Amino acid sequence: MNIIIFGPPGAGKGTQSKFIVSKYRLYQLSTGDLLRNEIKNKTQLGLEISSIINSGELVSDGIVSNLIENFISKSIYQNKIIFDGYPRNINQAKNLDILLKKYNQKIDIVLKLSVSMETIKKRILERKKQEKRADDSEEIAVKRYETYEKTSEPVLNYYNKSNLVKVVNGESTISEINSEISGLIDTIKGWL
């Protein structure tokens, strides 16, 4: 089973992915985490992308496509991936379809976490105190949200055409969302 977890910045994608990983023995593929690792390790790629990430824009499709293919192509991850933060535009969604086909896989469900702008701001400012993520200022968070609305939200229509999208209320408590997501995953045929 492959899952996409989708939603605006601070919606809880990472938090819920960790829960799904441990309950269903999947692997989290967070493009944001992979990109931040490059920055932390001061790689050539990290140097190229840090200013883009801190402007709240998306890094280029080519860069993320390489990271994604490295992951999808490994047999241990086959049909066990939760995509967190990818795809984020229509081009990436089409590219993901091509890669999944190439490695004989598909997406089974797209979980969309819905949260208000007010909640997003609160969560991101709270996280800033704990994790010190460079892009967690209010100003960059607003920019990330704008990028999400303009570029990423249309991806939902792409997956709605094949009826894969399930909307989850991201305003509830972490454990209430855990339960709602489990209920949705458990309905996927042929999985349990």
Ligand code: AP5
């Ligand atoms: P990315 O790392 O994906 O960031 P994001 O989408 O902005 O999302 P966040 O990680 O901020 O939030 P989240 O939804 O994971 O929430 P979390 O669980 O942490 O991307 C960062 C940047 O990388 C992008 O802006 C872009 O530049 C680049 N990038 C990444 N992917 C790319 C791609 N595919 N293409 C191009 N560029 C890409 O929760 C947030 C906080 O709230 C936490 O503190 C958590 O503890 C708390 N919380 C979570 N759930 C709840 C709850 N239910 N109640 C109360 N608190 C909660």
Ligand code: MG
């Ligand atoms: Mg995240």
